[in-house]
Amino acid sequence: MRTAVSSSSSSSFSASRLLGWALAALGALAWAWLVFRIHLAGEPLWAVAAGVGGMVTGYIYLSPKTLAARYLFPGVAGMLLFVALPLVLTVRIGFTNYSATHLLSEERARAYLLAQTQVDEAQLQRFTLHVQGVQHRLVLTGPDGMARWQTPLLNLGAAQSVTLEPRAEGDALPSAPLPLRELIAQREGLMALSLQAPGAADVCRYAGVGEFAPLRPLWVAGADGSLTRQADGVQFAVNRDEGFFEHAASGERLSPAFKVDVGWANYSRMLGDPDFRGPFVQIFIWTVVFSALTVLFATALGMTLAVALNWEALAHRTLYRTLLFLPYAVPGFISILVFKGLFNQNFGEINAVLDALFGIRPAWFSDPFLAKVMLLIVNTWLGYPYIMILCTGLLKAIPADLYEASALAGVGPLTNFFKITLPLVIKPLTPLLVSAFAFNFNNFVLIALLTDGRPDYLNTKLPAGTNDILVSYTYRIAFTDAGANFGLAAAISTMIFIIVAAMALINLRLTKAAK
Known part of the structure; x- marks a missing residue:
């Protein structure tokens, strides 16, 4: 068995x-x-x-x-595919002129231009389409209005070359021609046809509704990669430094252009071009100041509230904690849009209160300084509950006998805070504050929803806002009104990555030192 x-x-x-x-x-x-x-x-x-x-x-x-590798492989593969690969591609794009103008490779741009054709108007022929059972027949009329050619019965659909048949002047039409709507419905089948008269060198193709004609190429490729315009014989040489087919004498350039390597040009532009460097440096400084002040204000407010709510004699502490935590529980984009309405200069509740009390209506969105203040106020409101919760947990870990000893020595609350509470809280809190700084360094959602970086700087080569931070500035360069300059945006993104990576290393060092 x-x-x-x-x-x-x-x-x-x-x-x-x-x-x-x-x-x-x-x-x-x-x-x-x-x-x-x-x-x-x-x-x-x-x-x-x-x-x-x-x-x-x-x-x-x-x-x-x-x-053992079978369990690690999915995570490693996902990290390589979704983290490392996009990072490598971003760095690579930063060394090119990739943009809305320079989207294609040189080969694809050349192929696109060589595929362009123009209709030979001198040999344009009108046609009518007739149905006979499930098949069709085309009757072609020359420029003189005489119908001299027709096709044999065809099954429209597949690509096919058709030799035209001569048509006598008195031959009757096989049926009434199809109306315009039904003719347009057969457009794909008609575009697949190549018609040629016996003994003729030219092949006629679909040239528009109701028309067939020879299609002449606009450009002819040269052995050196240049393109020559058929109409006037003008030659456009390849400019691989800037990614254009251009006529050297007139400076005329063809579109589309093509993508080429530009080396360190994008990085040099960030640091060397005065017209670009001015707003870029100011945006970088504001990004650092915005991130640092947000962390400072949110930490000060969150820690103060945590210390106040840690007072055991305070009644209804749980209710206060719940209410003060609500800004963190509400989705950020909703809170930002609510604040956008509250700060409205004409109809917002904040200006209504200020007008009633002091007779002023600040221009929060049009004044650069007030817009910065508004951003800091809103971001502090969104960030303090996180710090408050962290500090509440850290305060619980402080031994109570330290405060009892200070009470016996007659020490006041402020001395307790600066001599006992702050030193014991700030050390484990520091790595989290560095993380908060790095998060706010890339806080795109707040800028995009509240001010969109505006008001803008005047007389700049690329649109830049006085309240843009680096990530929102990069977004505007890459995807909005700056001509979709992906190469420059990728260079800026690479620099942001280096800065944030440096912060992460600092964070790791601080975390290690805090153990």
Whole structure:
């Protein structure tokens, strides 16, 4: 009986292994097909990367020697794919002129221009489309209004070359021509046709609603990569320094341009171009000041409230804590939009109160200094509950006998705070404050929803706001009204990453020192 059970277990194990290998083979075939499709799409490097990734994955999950790596591999692969790869691509783009103007590679830009055609108006022929059963026939009329050619019966749809048949003057039409709406419905099939008269050199193609004509290429490629315009013979040479096809004498440039490497030009522009450096340096300084003051004000307010709520004689402490925690519980974007309405110069409640008390209505959104004050007020409101909760927990860890000893010595509350509470709280709190500084350094949501960085600086090459921080300034350069300059934005993003990474290292050092 034991032999029978053992045989049954062995056969079950063999079947499961066979099924596993079959699934692995199917997965390998599917992955090989994906790699092949990537290669056909003109991305050989990505195809190689996908192939190597597939082989590594297969080895880890099929080899008995890599059992432990199977648990680590998904996290490591996700980190490489979603963290390291975007970072590498961002750094790479920072060394190019990639922008809304320079989107394509040189090869694709050249292919786009060479694909442009123009209609030969001298040989334009009007046509009518007639239905006969499930098939169609085209009757073409020349510039003189005479219908001299027709096609054989066709099945519209697939691309096909058709030799035209001569048409006698008195031949009757096979049916009434299709009306315009039905003619437009057959547009894709008509665009797939290539019509050629017997003995003619030119091939006519669909040139518009109701028209066929030869399509002449606008450009001809030269052996050196230049493009020559057919109409006037003007040659446009390749400028690989700036990424244009341009005419040297007139300076005329073709669109689209193409992407090229510019080395350290974007970084040099940040530091060397006076027109760019001015607002950039001011934005950088404001970013540091904004982050530092936010942490300072939020810490001061949050710690003060935590100390006050730690007073055991205070009635209803739990209720106060709950109410003071609410700004942190409400989603930030909702609070920001509420404050945007409260600070409205004409209809906001804050200006209504100030007008009633002091007769003033500050221009919070149009005055650069007041806009900065408003941002700090709102960000402090959003950030103090986090500090308050942290300090509340840290205060609970301070031994009560220290305060009892200070009470016997006749020490007052302020001395207790600066001699006992603050030194014992600030050391474990410091790494968290560095993290808060780094978070506010990239606090895009507040800037975008409350002021959008405005009011703007005047007379700048790139739009820049007096209340922009680096991340919102980068966003405006990359995606809004600065011409979508992705290369420059990537360079700024790389610099922001270096700064934040340095803060993270400082944070780790401080955390290690606090142990």
